[in-house]
Amino acid sequence: MLNARIKLRHLQAFLEVARHRSFVRAAERLAITQPGMSKTIRELEEILGAGLFERTPQGVALTQAGLTLLRHAGPALRALEEGVGAIDDTHRGTRWLRVGALSTVESRLLPEALRRWHAEGAPHGEVGVNVVTGPSAFLLSRLRRGELDLVVGRMTEAREIHDLAFEHLYYERLLLVVRSNHPLAGVDPLPAEVLAAYPWVLPPPQTTLRQQVDSFCVRHALQLPSRLLETLSLPLSRGYTLVSDAIWVAPEEAVTDALARGELDELSLALERQGGSVGLCRNASLQPSLALEAFCETLREVATGDGGITPRL
The missing domain is CATH 3.40.190.290 (D-Maltodextrin-Binding Protein; domain 2)
Known part of the structure; x- marks a missing residue:
């Protein structure tokens, strides 16, 4: 059972410091003072009985306990946000998939999948797609925190992928x-x-x-x-x-x-x-939505050349 002393503000503060590796930037992001941010993190560490951060020349870094909490707190808050968002989406009739895209799929695979997704009509209601681009380390860290539903591209050499679920689609040079x-x-x-x-x-x-x-x-x-x-x-x-x-x-x-x-x-x-393995990466700790499963299937169809691209398998 979750300790009743742990509040939402504790987890939000923890995730912001983990994201920015800085108490100052995290405090700015949450519009609170730096002493207030430090106090909130200190309270959380006292409740858990473990240090979550350690200071380094580059800022602050997560301890092993901090890494463990991050692995669970990010997806948990993401699920809560989805639940709150789903209530609002019920009124507006729109939901969103958050997709991270590496440069290796920006030209053909992802555009063709999106074209097909919109042309055929997104299943399970109106679903929009929000695409974030950037390096694999950046996108995979967001996926791990539950801020993205999916990352697509060539990433098998990435160190950050080890605790995520990767599905190979094809090789690309x-x-x-x-x-x-x-x-x-x-x-x-x-x-x-x-x-x-x-x-x-x-x-x-x-x-x-x-x-x-x-x-x-x-x-x-x-x-x-x-x-x-x-x-x-x-x-x-x-x-x-x-x-x-x-x-x-x-x-x-x-x-x-x-x-x-x-x-x-x-x-x-x-x-x-041969090239590297292009594929789909998901956070196995999150329950995938029906819309996400359907979008992944669209990506698979395009990747195998079913009316789309014909890559090296």
Whole structure:
């Protein structure tokens, strides 16, 4: 049974400090003073008989007890919010799915799934879809806290996935692509060392996609040039690549159409052979709604090429 001394304000304060890794920012988020925030956390720690945070040079970090509480408190509050929201949705006739999308599915898989979802009419009533983009670590942490219902994309290399439920859909490669008429287009064999003479467009550090780039560089004893554009923005990456001599480390899905039209060329030197696993990640501690199950099934249908994309399985 839940200790009657634990109040909703205690859990809200705990989740905000865990989210922002800062008492100051958490206090601002909840519109209370920093001493008030510190007192609330101290009360919760006294009730639980365990420290939840420890101070570090970067701010505050969760203790093991804090990590355990986070794993359960986030989904619990999320379920409560859903219950309150469902009452309001009954009057407005609208519900929402919160989906986290990695850049690897922004161009084809997710747009096609959303098109089909809306064209066929969302089952179980009117259901809107709110899509949040960003790095895998950011999205998976929100999924773990119950702030997202689903994360879609290539993420099997992510450390943050270990306690979440991942379902494989297909494999997708990262490609080295350049604009048509680029000096390296059509060069085969292509020595790895010549790549350092050109600007690169690549995922930021601390992302699962960047890990593959780093592995490629180690295999070929290649040092990245100083002229780098680090971004997860597909429109920016594509636009810069088309007007420059840059080499773009691109998700295959994002450049398939441009390669077919001849706007971009894939370099003959492969960055990786099979690619990474693209799939669905859910928080197993949360009971999925019927709408979420139906949306996941739509994603599966599109992923297997049933009227949608035809990826590498």
